[in-house]
Amino acid sequence: MITSACHCGRVRFAVPAPPPFRNECRCTVCYKYGANWGYYQKTDVAITIDGHATPATDPAFSSTTPLPGLAYYVRDVEAEKSLPPTPGKVPRGNLAFARCVHCGCMTHWVGIMPDYAGDPRQRIGINTRLMSEVDLEGVEQKTSAGPLK
Ligand SMILES: [Zn+2]
Ligand SMILES: [Zn+2]
Numbered sequence: 001m002i003t004s005a006c007h008c009g010r011v012r013f014a015v016p017a018p019p020p021f022r023n024e025c026r027c028t029v030c031y032k033y034g035a036n037w038g039y040y041q042k043t044d045v046a047i048t049i050d051g052h053a054t055p056a057t058d059p060a061f062s063s064t065t066p067l068p069g070l071a072y073y074v075r076d077v078e079a080e081k082s083l084p085p086t087p088g089k090v091p092r093g094n095l096a097f098a099r100c101v102h103c104g105c106m107t108h109w110v111g112i113m114p115d116y117a118g119d120p121r122q123r124i125g126i127n128t129r130l131m132s133e134v135d136l137e138g139v140e141q142k143t144s145a146g147p148l149k
Helices: none
Strands: 004-005 011-015 023-024 037-040 044-049 052-055 070-074 096-099 105-109 123-127 140-144
Touching: 044 140
Parallel strands: 023 140
Antiparallel strands: 004 011, 011 044, 023 037, 037 123, 044 052, 070 096, 096 105, 105 123
């Protein structure tokens, strides 16, 4: 098991193993965050916020309202592509990028579409920069292509 935490220690993760690879995503938002993601299934991730254990499979975790202790920035795919918003429609692919409200560390992203919430098969991205380098030894580093904006 690998444990990790934000800088102040209020947001903590436990995963069963190192990720198969780390990904420095260079999409419009991740490039600016400097995050280095490890991708997991929600069923594999245990999260503790301010001492409260919250399984990543809990629908509240993928709600549009962040749990206490977290702040979300929701990537708006339609705005990113300069498309007019569709009334009543939450664009697919929208993700909530979560950070610790106390220390500001980018901790993870989670899908907040209705079909993400409560679906334990869905992926979650954990910021591997919260993990110890020792735990990540030998893990392949990838870089995904970005828009180079
Ligand atoms: Zn923190
Ligand atoms: Zn990205």
